[in-house]
Amino acid sequence: MAVDEERVTLPKFREDCLLTKGIDVRDLVGIRKEALLYVQPCTSERGKLMADIELTREIDSRFLDAEKLCSLLRVHRHRFADLRCSEALGVAKLRWGGRDISIFRNGKIKIQQAMDREEILRVANAVSRLIWAAAVCGVCGEPVINCASGNCGKCRLPEETAVDVSGILGSELLRQGHAELEGLAEQAPPDYESRLQRARFLALHFTMETPRKEDAVLGLLLLAKVDQVEAELKNR
Ligand SMILES: [Zn+2]
Ligand SMILES: [Zn+2]
Known part of the structure; x- marks a missing residue:
């Protein structure tokens, strides 16, 4: 050695476990460019862009486990200028590196005040990795963290x-x-x-x-x- x-x-x-498949925005953009990303000028700030990203095609109300989502974001809270997360509503809002980011339980991410498309992709990819453990796996119906631990009893071989x-x-x-x-x-x-x-x-x-x-x-x-x-x- x-x-x-x-x-x-x-x-x-x-x-077919979501831990294996991943939810990387860069991968998703490669597969279905138009369906994923809607970029338009910011209404609040000239010259900046806003984007809506859909991590799933189905507008499923439970793409993310809201409790896990909030706990993951709290782990990184000191990197954010502001963080609010409601488990009941299934919505998180945070400010990170000058961008406003909203994350919804149905797998939608909204990024505002971005400089350009490449920055949107970079931020969206980082956010998708940050919340991956809270995404609900289609195999077992549990958040991916339970696949990783083996606790779901279905995904780990x-x-x-x-x-x-x-x-x-x-x-x-x-x-x-x-x-x-x-x-x-x-x-x-x-x-x-x-x-x-x-x-x-x-x-x-x-x-x-x-x-x-x-x-x-x-x-x-x-x-x-x-x-x-x-x-x-x-x-x-
Ligand atoms: Zn799984
Ligand atoms: Zn699982």
Whole structure:
């Protein structure tokens, strides 16, 4: 084994699971350009653009699990200038890097005050990665995070695969996230809770930043592991 290799064993998932398929806006735009993205000038600010993005063709009222959506956004709240999320209404509004972003339970994303089309795609792709764990998988009807953890009981396959993570862009975030989970059993709740939150932040940050969606899955697996570690700590 080469010195710079770092192999980890990972579970495999069904091909039709949303964890495998992903909800990357860049992929969706490639498949159905017109149906996905409506770009028009901003009404509030001259020279800026606004866009509506549909993550699903069906105007399903439950593309996203609203409770999970809000909890994912709260993990990254200090990156946003403003964040409001209503589980009851299934709507989130946030301000991020000068853009206003609205996310709806039915899979619609609205981006306002964007500079150009490329920026819209970049922001939309990052947002789709951020909320991916809350998207409801068609195989099991549960949010993707439950597919990642295996808790849905349908999407995770018995086979495992070995992956070399050393060459993955952003893998340092993953490494830091896993390190936050070391030695938590000896710590008091206030200390381990902040480290769990830090691990969640790093897991999601990796998922948003790494280019390939196949690699991005590793962030959601870490996110699921944090939930599992937290449950174990609370039940001891
Ligand atoms: Zn699934
Ligand atoms: Zn599932």
